[in-house]
Amino acid sequence: MREISPPLSIEVADVTVAYANGIVALRDASFKLGPGVICALVGVNGSGKSTLFKAIMGFIRPVKGSVRIAGKSVEQARRGKRIAYVPQSEEVDWTFPVNVWDVVMMGRYGHMNFMRLPSATDKRIVAESLDRVGMSDFKERQIGELSGGQKKRVFLARALAQRGSIMLLDEPFTGVDVTTEETIISLLRALRDDGHIILVSTHNLGSVPEFCDHVVLVNRTVLAAGPTDDVFTEKNLTLAFGGVLRQFHFEQSTIQEHDGRTVKLLTDDERPLVFGKDGHLEYKDREGREKLVKEREKEAGK
Amino acid sequence: MTDLLTPFHYDYMLKAILVSGLIGGVCAFLSCFITLKGWSLMGDALSHAVVPGVSLAWLVGLPFSVGAFVAGILAALSMGWVKRHTRLREDAVIGVIFTSWFALGLLLLSLYPSNLNLRTIIFGNILAISDPDILQVLIISGISILVLTLKWRDLLLYCFDESHARSLGMNTSFLHFLLLSLLAATAVAALQTVGACLVVAMLVTPGATAYLLTDRFGKMLIIATITGLLCGVLGAYGSYFLNGSTGGCIVVLQTLVFLVVLFLAPKHGLLAARRQRRIAAMS
Ligand SMILES: Nc1ncnc2c1ncn2[C@@H]1O[C@H](COP(=O)(O)OP(=O)(O)O)[C@@H](O)[C@H]1O
Ligand SMILES: [Mg+2]
Numbered sequence: 264m265r266e267i268s269p270p271l272s273i274e275v276a277d278v279t280v281a282y283a284n285g286i287v288a289l290r291d292a293s294f295k296l297g298p299g300v301i302c303a304l305v306g307v308n309g310s311g312k313s314t315l316f317k318a319i320m321g322f323i324r325p326v327k328g329s330v331r332i333a334g335k336s337v338e339q340a341r342r343g344k345r346i347a348y349v350p351q352s353e354e355v356d357w358t359f360p361v362n363v364w365d366v367v368m369m370g371r372y373g374h375m376n377f378m379r380l381p382s383a384t385d386k387r388i389v390a391e392s393l394d395r396v397g398m399s400d401f402k403e404r405q406i407g408e409l410s411g412g413q414k415k416r417v418f419l420a421r422a423l424a425q426r427g428s429i430m431l432l433d434e435p436f437t438g439v440d441v442t443t444e445e446t447i448i449s450l451l452r453a454l455r456d457d458g459h460i461i462l463v464s465t466h467n468l469g470s471v472p473e474f475c476d477h478v479v480l481v482n483r484t485v486l487a488a489g490p491t492d493d494v495f496t497e498k499n500l501t502l503a504f505g506g507v508l509r510q511f512h513f514e515q516s517t518i519q520e521h522d523g524r525t526v527k528l529l530t531d532d533e534r535p536l537v538f539g540k541d542g543h544l545e546y547k548d549r550e551g552r553e554k555l556v557k558e559r560e561k562e563a564g565k
Numbered sequence: 566m567t568d569l570l571t572p573f574h575y576d577y578m579l580k581a582i583l584v585s586g587l588i589g590g591v592c593a594f595l596s597c598f599i600t601l602k603g604w605s606l607m608g609d610a611l612s613h614a615v616v617p618g619v620s621l622a623w624l625v626g627l628p629f630s631v632g633a634f635v636a637g638i639l640a641a642l643s644m645g646w647v648k649r650h651t652r653l654r655e656d657a658v659i660g661v662i663f664t665s666w667f668a669l670g671l672l673l674l675s676l677y678p679s680n681l682n683l684r685t686i687i688f689g690n691i692l693a694i695s696d697p698d699i700l701q702v703l704i705i706s707g708i709s710i711l712v713l714t715l716k717w718r719d720l721l722l723y724c725f726d727e728s729h730a731r732s733l734g735m736n737t738s739f740l741h742f743l744l745l746s747l748l749a750a751t752a753v754a755a756l757q758t759v760g761a762c763l764v765v766a767m768l769v770t771p772g773a774t775a776y777l778l779t780d781r782f783g784k785m786l787i788i789a790t791i792t793g794l795l796c797g798v799l800g801a802y803g804s805y806f807l808n809g810s811t812g813g814c815i816v817v818l819q820t821l822v823f824l825v826v827l828f829l830a831p832k833h834g835l836l837a838a839r840r841q842r843r844i845a846a847m848s
Contacts, residue, residue, distance in 0.1 A: 283649070320732055342734040350728055359601060359725050360780050369722055373733035379718035405780035421729075 269334045271298040271428055271460055273319065275485075277328035280311070280318050287483075288314040291328070294479050294488035296462070301455050302477035303491075304464040305500075307507050307531070310482045312464040313351060316431050319462070320348055332429065340429075344373040347422035351433040352414060357407035363417050364402040367392055370424030392423040397446060412443030419447060429460045436467045448474045466531045471495060500529060509534050517546045517555055572805040581691045584702055585797035585815060588758050589767060591706045592751050593793020594713055596772030597785050598744060602724045605769045606656065607641070610663035612752040612764035614640035616670025616686055623679030630701040630753045637749030640666045681757075689760030689812040691801065698757060705754040709747055720744055721782055758797075759812030766816040767793065774823045777830040792822055 273296045280289040289311045296302055304312050317323045319330050321337035332340035340346055347370070370392070371385040381389075393399045396416040401409065406417060415435055422430050430451075436444055444467075451461050452474060465471065471478060471491065478494040480486040480503040487494045487502075500508065511528035518539045528535050537545040541562070549556050572578040599608050615633035622632025644662045648655060674683050684690070694702075713720075722730045723740040731737050748768070755764045775789035800815030807814060828835050 284652075320728070322728060322731060338734075341732060344733065346732055348728060348732045350726070354728065356601075356725065360776060360782050360785050361721075361725060362780060365782070369726070369729060372718070372722060372730075372735075378715055425733075 271333050271458065272296060272331075273429065273460055273462070274331040274334075275315070275319065275328070276331070278315075278318055278325045278330060279327040280314050280323055281326050282323075289318070289325075289481075290484045292481070292485040293328075294485050296460050296477060298460060299455055299458045300477050301451055301461045301463065301475050302479060303471045303475040304462060304479050304481060305466075305468070305471065305503065306464075306481035307504055310503075311484075312481055313433055315481060316348070316433055316462070316464065319431060320346060344425065345427050346429045346431065347425040347427040349415075349418045349422050349430070349432040349435060352411070352438065355406075355414075355418075357414070359406065361406060362402065363393070363398060363404050363406060363409070364389065366406055366417055367402075367420045367424050370421035373425065388426070389420075389424050392420040395423060395450060396420045410440070411438040412440040415439055416443060416446065419450065423450075428458070430454065430462070432461070432463045434464055434466070436465055436470065444470065468500070468529060468531050497527070497529070504531065507531065511535050511537060511547055515548055517549055517552055517559065572802055577692055578801075578805055580694065580699060581811060582798055582801040584694060584699060585691060585758050585801035585811065586794050587706050587797070588702065588751075588755050589771075589797025589800075589815065590790050590794035591709050592755050592764075592767035593771035593775075593789040593791075594786060595709070595747055595751050596768050596770070596793070597775065597782070597789050598720055598724055598772075599748065599768050600772035600776060602744070604744075604748065605765065606659055608748060608752065608768040609765035610644075610659045611637045611641060611749055612756065612761045612768075613670075614663045614666035615749070615753055615756065616667055616761065617673050618670075619681055619686060620670060620673035620677060620679050623681075624677055628697070628701055629679075629681055630705060633753040633756065634746075634749050636666065636670075637752060638746065641745050641749065685760070686756060687760050687762055688810065689756065689758050689763070691758045691811045694757055702754045702757070705750050709751055709754075712743070712747065716743070717786065759815060763812050763816045766819060770816070770819040770823050771796070774819075774826050777826050777833045780832075792819070796822065 275292055275294050278289060278292045279287065281287045292311075292315060304315065306312050314323070318325050319332075319337070321330070321341060330337050332345065335343075367389045368381060368385065371381060371389060372379055375381065375385065390399070393402055396419050398413060398416050398420060401413060406414065409417065419432070419435070422432075435447055439447075448470070451463070455461055455476075463475070472495060475491055477489065478491050479488040480494060480499055482503050487499050509530050511530075513526040513528070516537070518537070528537070539545045543559065546552055546555070572582070599605060615637040618632035618634065618636025619629045620632075621636070622629050640663060644658055647653070647662060648658045651658070671683070674686075685693075719730070719735065719740060720743070722735070723737055723744070727737055730740070751768065752764050755767050759767060771789040771793040772785070774792055775785040778788055779785050796818045797815055800818045801811050803818070804811040804814040826834065831837060
């Protein structure tokens with residue numbers, strides 16, 4: 264049933280966004296995405312990820328530059344119901360008297376008549392979407408009574424029910440359990456294989472190379488954009504994160520007998536917990552832990 | 566037995582009961598949106614800000630509700646404008662703008678006395694409501710009910726998740742203005758029943774009561790509307806026997822219902838919460 268129109272694409276060209284308080288959240292941001300891609304939007308808190316999403320959705324008008332979707336303006340794309348947006352958890356009122364089914368049904372509003380009375384098709388699609396995220400058993404639950412991961416899945420189901428071809432997910436992995444993360448990732452892969460464009464903002468650096476084909480690094484502007492292998496380099500990440508990134512240099516750590524090659528562990532929001540041989544807890548630096556290092560050496564020697 | 570029927574022998578009581586029930590129901594329907602959108606304070610403010618409109622409408626010979634409605638909308642728009650262009654918090658803006666409109670109303674009414682005197686506007690006087698005024702109430706209520714039954718799902722989505730509504734291509738500015746207009750219109754209609762001081766109770770209490778009783782918005786609408794309607798009818802009816810203020814009776818009744826629900830609601834009531842804590846502590 265897909266429309267025969269110009270191929271799907273997102274084109275962000277020289278976009279500058281300023282808020283009413285004078286803060287320029289983004290300056291001259293540019294990148295381009297074609298169909299069938301999962302793209303990660305990576306940057307520190309306050310780097311302008313949500314702002315970029317809002318500019319793509321047309322919620323805020325850039326003071327300069329333009330966003331084109333499949334060659335058309337954002338307003339036209341919205342009217343064509345092509346873009347689904349999964350908000351950051353903080354933006355939702357969880358005490359609202361709506362249950363899981365109601366929320367997912369909201370994804371269908373754009374396809375309904377003037378009074379928004381759901382048809383049999385709408386109900387079928389909602390049930391299907393809930394099933395795909397594994398939330399069918401929770402459809403009667405009030406949304407505030409769900410775990411962090413379940414909440415995310417409900418909003419993902421709403422985006423699925425919308426049947427758009429572009430999906431924007433703002434920090435879908437924050438406060439989410441591993442099962443949910445895996446569910447989300449496999450769903451996004453399936454959508455990509457159907458030709459959708461998926462844009463995910465995330466802190467979760469480790470998962471980016473796992474499932475993202477493209478990366479856009481942001482810090483008040485687009486620092487780098489392109490295929491993951493080209494963009495997701497240590498140099499670029501250091502540029503994007505500066506001192507915020509937590510590093511674990513194996514050769515400086517309490518780990519013994521590393522193989523001489525330099526291995527480095529990078530993480531954004533959490534310190535890594537590292538266990539060495541025999542399940543020993545390992546520390547980031549040796550300084551002040553000379554005794555521990557000696558003990559380990561003895562163990563290794565024996 | 567026949568005593569209980571006496572209020573119905575008086576034309577004025579019959580009118581008061583029916584109009585109170587109608588307005589109670591319409592305000593209650595809207596109260597579900599107002600409480601969830603966080604506009605309770607706005608409802609209070611709007612009901613005071615309509616006063617200069619009453620006076621000006623009288624001066625130029627328009628029905629009072631037209632003037633009141635326009636004044637309410639202008640006050641709300643000026644508030645929105647000030648809020649957008651300053652760093653003041655919303656409650657401060659509401660405080661400044663709406664009290665100025667109310668003060669302007671007081672001034673105008675004292676300079677140019679109109680058909681509705683200040684007492685009626687502030688405390689309401691449903692027992693003396695004139696037929697043309699009843700007609701105005703009927704028209705406002707009819708339009709409000711029609712719009713709400715047709716568009717409640719859109720308004721719900723707007724209150725719950727404005728971004729999503731926009732991403733679907735809905736006109737959220739229009740929905741915002743629609744909700745604001747409905748609020749102003751019902752505040753005007755409720756003015757004569759309970760008076761400017763108590764309008765906010767009609768626009769908040771039934772919604773708050775229903776919110777404690779259900780987790781589904783559809784049910785909340787039904788529960789609130791029935792509560793509002795019954796409290797309107799019974800409050801007006803009871804005021805005959807108490808020989809007290811009609812508005813006072815209606816709102817006190819609403820508050821009593823709210824209190825009962827606050828304690829006894831099966832899931833969100835205070836006693837239920839306590840019971841659940843005890844069960845959790847025992848297991
Ligand atoms: N509504 C707003 N008004 C003013 N400034 C804002 C607003 N939203 C975000 N900002 C500012 O814009 C910058 C980028 O924010 P945001 O896009 O939310 O970052 P991120 O999503 O990457 O954490 C921040 O400095 C933030 O303070
Ligand atoms: Mg953000």
